[in-house]
Structure formats: structure tokens, C-alpha cells
Amino acid sequence: MKNPLQKRFSKALNQLTGMKLLSGRRADVLLFDSSAAASDIAFMLGGQWDGCNGIVMPSSDKVAVNTAANLVGASWCHQGDSMALLARLSTDELLRRYAAGERNFANANLRCAVLVEQNLCQCNFSYVKLNFANLSGINLSGVDLTSADLSDACLNGANLSQASLYRTLLTRANLSQANLRGTNLFKASLNDANLTQADLTGANLSFADLRGAILDEATLSGANLTGAKLTQGQLPS
Numbered sequence: 001m002k003n004p005l006q007k008r009f010s011k012a013l014n015q016l017t018g019m020k021l022l023s024g025r026r027a028d029v030l031l032f033d034s035s036a037a038a039s040d041i042a043f044m045l046g047g048q049w050d051g052c053n054g055i056v057m058p059s060s061d062k063v064a065v066n067t068a069a070n071l072v073g074a075s076w077c078h079q080g081d082s083m084a085l086l087a088r089l090s091t092d093e094l095l096r097r098y099a100a101g102e103r104n105f106a107n108a109n110l111r112c113a114v115l116v117e118q119n120l121c122q123c124n125f126s127y128v129k130l131n132f133a134n135l136s137g138i139n140l141s142g143v144d145l146t147s148a149d150l151s152d153a154c155l156n157g158a159n160l161s162q163a164s165l166y167r168t169l170l171t172r173a174n175l176s177q178a179n180l181r182g183t184n185l186f187k188a189s190l191n192d193a194n195l196t197q198a199d200l201t202g203a204n205l206s207f208a209d210l211r212g213a214i215l216d217e218a219t220l221s222g223a224n225l226t227g228a229k230l231t232q233g234q235l236p237s
Contacts, residue, residue, distance in 0.1 A: 028059060030047070030079070031076060031077055032054075032055070032074045033076070034074065035051070035053050037072050037073075038054060040072050041065070042055045044068045045057065045068055050104065054106070089105070089110055094108070094110065094113075104124045105123055106124050106128070107126075107128065108129070111129045113135075114134045116136050119138075120138065120140055120143065121139050121159075122143065125145050126148065128145070131149045132152045135150075135153055135158055136158065137157045140160050141159050141161045142161075142163060143160070143164070150168060150169060151169050151171040151172060151173060154174045155178050156174050158178045160183050166184055166186050166188070167188060168185070170190045172191070173194070174193075176197055177196070177198060178195070181199055181201045182201070185204060185208050188208045191211055192211075193210075194213075194214045195218045196217060198215075202221075206224045206226040206227050207226070208228050211229050211231050215234060215235060
């Protein structure tokens with residue numbers, strides 16, 4: 001027997017002429033602004049809930065997803081959207097969910113967050129908005145920050161060892177004295193970033209854009225700089 005929420009959804013879908021949930025496209029990952037909304041919508045659409053705020057769908061129809069989201073009052077976006085539609089995640093909520101064991105915060109909007117000296121290691125922060133955030137002294141070791149936006153962020157003294165910053169935007173970020181040992185910065189944008197006294201031992205900086213970055217007293221022992229974009233005289237002697 002269908003529950004009331006599922007009945008309302010079925011009725012709304014029946015009013016949409018020619019609606020088809022499956023459109024033959026590749027699998028979609030949809031992200032919602034709460035885990036409760038994701039759970040309800042996964043049930044309605046027949047998707048696979050990831051236990052957090054995501055749903056994996058074989059393929060999806062935007063109108064069907066919007067219909068379900070409107071019924072539960074949720075916002076959503078596709079994973080990796082350049083402009084996330086999710087509401088801003090407060091630092092208190094982030095820390096509460098982390099303490100409860102959650103580690104998947106992909107696509108979260110944490111712009112201007114203040115997370116000084118917090119421990120958030122081993123998280124999935126891919127595609128997150130952390131621009132202008134104060135992350136001084138934070139522990140982000142082992143995190144996935146693929147394609148995240150950390151432009152203008154303060155990461156002074158942060159621990160980013162063994163983190164994945166593939167294609168991460170770090171323009172004008174303050175990474176002075178940061179621990180970047182073994183960090184993957186492949187194709188990262190580090191234009192005008194401050195890397196003074198940063199430890200980049202064994203880091204992968206191949207094809208990274210370092211033009212204008214300050215590398216005074218930075219440790220680059222064993223770092224891979226293949227194809228990196230640098231200006232003449234930029235590397236420390």
C-alpha cells in the first residue's frame with residue numbers, strides 16, 4: 001500500500017502529459033539539501049539513496065525530479081553542477097553531521113565558512129564552495145576536494161597532506177605554512193596563491209597553474225612539476 005507522500009507524487013506525475021522517468025541517458029547523481037529529502041525522493045523515483053544527501057538514478061527526468069522535490073520542499077542539483085542550487089550549509093550543521101559519522105559533503109555550499117582548526121579529515125568535499133572561507137589550521141588530510149572552489153580562502157597552517165585537489169580552484173588562496181605533503185594538485189589553479197613556507201614534499205603539481213604564486217621558502221623536494229605553468233625566476237633557489 002502506498003503511503004500518502006507516494007500517493008501525492010503518483011497523482012502529480014499522472015498530470016504531466018507524456019512524462020517518462022527513464023530517458024535513456026547515463027546514470028545521474030542527484031544531490032539534495034537534506035538526507036531526509038534524498039531518502040523520500042529516492043523512494044518516490046525508484047533511485048538508490050546513498051545514505052546521505054545523494055541519489056543514484058539510472059537516468060532521470062528534470063520535471064519528475066522537480067515534482068518530487070516540490071512535494072517535500074527540497075532543493076537539488078546534479079553532482080558537479082558549476083552553479084550548485086543547494087542552500088548554504090552552516091558550519092554548525094556540518095560539524096554536527098561530521099561528528100555523527102557523515103563524510104559525504106559533495107557540492108555543499110560553505111562559502112565564507114569559519115572552520116579554524118577543525119578536524120574534517122577523510123571527507124568527500126568534491127565540488128564544494130569554500131571560497132573566502134577561513135580554514136586556518138584545519139585538518140583536511142586525505143580529503144577529496146576535486147574541482148572544489150577555494151579561491152581567496154585562508155588555509156594558513158592547514159593540513160592537506162595526501163588530499164586530492166585535482167582541478168581545484170585555489171586562486172589567491174593563503175596556503176602559507178600549509179602541509180601539502182603528497183597532495184595531488186594535478187591541474188589545480190594556484191594563480192597568485194601564497195605558498196610561503198608551504199611543505200609540498202612529494203606533491204603532484206603536474207600541469208598546475210602556479211603563475212603569480214609566492215613560493216618563498218616552500219619545500220618542493222620530490223614534487224612533480226611536469227607541465228606546470230610558472231613564470232621565470234618563480235621557483236626558490
